[in-house]
Amino acid sequence: MSITQRIALIAGALVATLVIFIVLQGTTQEVETQTEDQGAEQPSFPAPGDREFVLGEVIVGLEESATQADLAALNRRTDAETEEDLPHSDVNLVDLPPELPVGEAVQRYEASPDVEYAEPNFLIFPTKTPNDTHFNKLWGLHNTGQTIGSRAGTADADIDAKEAWDTSTGTPDTVVAVIDEGMDIDHPDLRDNIWINPGEIAANNIDDDANGYVDDVHGYDFANDDASVYDPDPISSKGDEHGTHVAGTIAAEGNDGTGVTGVNWQAQVMALKFMGPNGGSTVDAVEAINYAVRNGAKISNNSWGYVGSPSRSLQDAIGRADAAGHLFVAAAGNGGADGIGDNNDRNSTNTHYPASYNNANIIAVAATDNRDRLASFSNYGATTVDLAAPGVNIASTLPGNGYGYYSGTSMATPHVTGMAALLKSQNPTLDDAQIKTAILDSVDKKSSLKGKVLTSGRLNAASALSSVTRIGATDTTDPTVSSVKPSPSTRDRTPRLTATVRDDRAELSQGDIRFALDGQDTTAFSYDADRLIYDSRRLSVGKHTARVTATDDAGNSATRTWTFKVVRR
Helix, strand or coil, X not given: CCHHHHHHHHHHHCCCCCCECCECCCCCCCCCCCCCCCCCCCCCCCCCCCCXXXXXXXXXXXXXXXXXXXXXXXXXXXXXXXXXXXXXXXEEEEECCCCCCHHHHHHHHHCCCCEEEEEEEEEEEEECCCCCCCHHHCCCCCCCCCEECCXXXXXXXXXXXXXXXXXXXXXXXXXXXXXXXXXCCCCCCCHHHECCCCCCCCCCCCCCCCCCCCCCCCEEECCXXXXXXXXXXXXXXXXXXXXXXXXXXXXXXXXCCCCCCCCCCCCEEEEEECEECCXXXXXXXXXXXHHHHHCCCCEEEECEXXXXXXXXXXXXXXXXXXHCCCEEEEECCCCCCCXXXXXXXXXXXXXXXXXXXXXXXXXXXXXXXXXXXXXXXXXXXXXXXXXXXXXXXXXXXXXXXXXXXXXXXXXXXXHHHHHHHHHHHHCCCCCHHHHHHHHHCCCEECHHHCCCECCCEECCHHHHHHHHCCCCCCCCCCCEEEEEECCCEEXXXXXXXXXXXXXXXXXXCHHHEEEEECCEEECCCEEECCEEEEECCCCCXXXXXXXXXXXXXXXXXXXXXXEEEECCC
């Protein structure tokens, strides 16, 4: 169903349920009095469902050959005007006259040869051995079977962070963009790990680094178009809890004797606020992604999303980030109003974006509980969701120097983001594809996740970190050839010859292997999962010689020659 048809259907039924919402779903509790969730497993930030896009606005993407003058001419036909031309992209936000419905405007703009696409401005909402005093509450990092929320955990149902920290606790050279609500940048567990823009002077009302944003010392607030990244309500002091909680899981300062610790103890967090108390919009999300990429963040956490039709402008922004080597970690979503996780594979009106886009730089994250079970609220998908991470009753930072527990795929996602930052800290030469591969290839396989996520596994930080310590190092390890058969004899005149051929430092393919029988090379063998198989022609009775040679990309080589006899029956 096209976006236009979908809008018409919604208008006709007077129902609008497509909302982009940050996946900060779980049970919410106050800062000073917060304890573990005693209720049923549910996300902390349920998705609002009253409206799915901003009224009176459309996003217009122009063809490469089109200009702003062409867009202005289109606007005059509908009495509309361009509110914003996003820098460094062809995305434009157009204000519509009150009498022009969004669906009709999308049709009109898409009919023009100057327009590549037009779409609504979809609404977005949240989804959610150090000496740190609350470390024993961080079961997702180190699970000893401790009881959280009146539920005893399963020992080692965690990401093995404690084991990973024996190798690395991170460095301040790694910058992570938290695209979310704002965050309390003065929180004692965060303030030393907040990114500082080296080209900007604070509070001088000048765009010192000429990047298009004034006073963006720690990031930017795209929702309010200013540099204040923490905006609590002046009366209730509430607000920006979600972003603050996410930031703490990624990079709360470790081993500082207080509070909690992040997966990466020292990474610098870039605060990119695009959502307020009433959510955010697609166009602000796009601008935040663009900012992260242009200002050097190679990893971003995206604990938010929406359900329904895909957004071209949002997917294109993630694609541009991919071209710049940026890893986009996204929450899989927390199901619908029933609180039960949905299958993102179904490509239906329940599909959760941006996690379900097929961009190569996306890691989509589901949530597990402290017994390694998929959380009841967590979305899943054997092809659209990559892995799971702890996301039920997660303790982290909250505004006002507080700490508390939230649940949701929003809380699972920063575990993966923090791990990605730890890998980047350990080996700065890694690109986004290498980091993604290291994370997905190192999961702990779990039967509870089989058929639910692509890897059938939950994040394992120690294994991922171990895998990347070898990347970039000189490979001097030879392949091995073992378990050769038949040996020493066989009665079969057409025997199957097999061998195990592997390399502990490299991935071998059939092209890396040469096989010969009785001095004659042949390519008529198969090679899969380290096993070579060759079904021979009819052999004479007597002695025969087989030879396997494997050579890896570094030039390391191994040859195994063996003899066997074909004997009479």
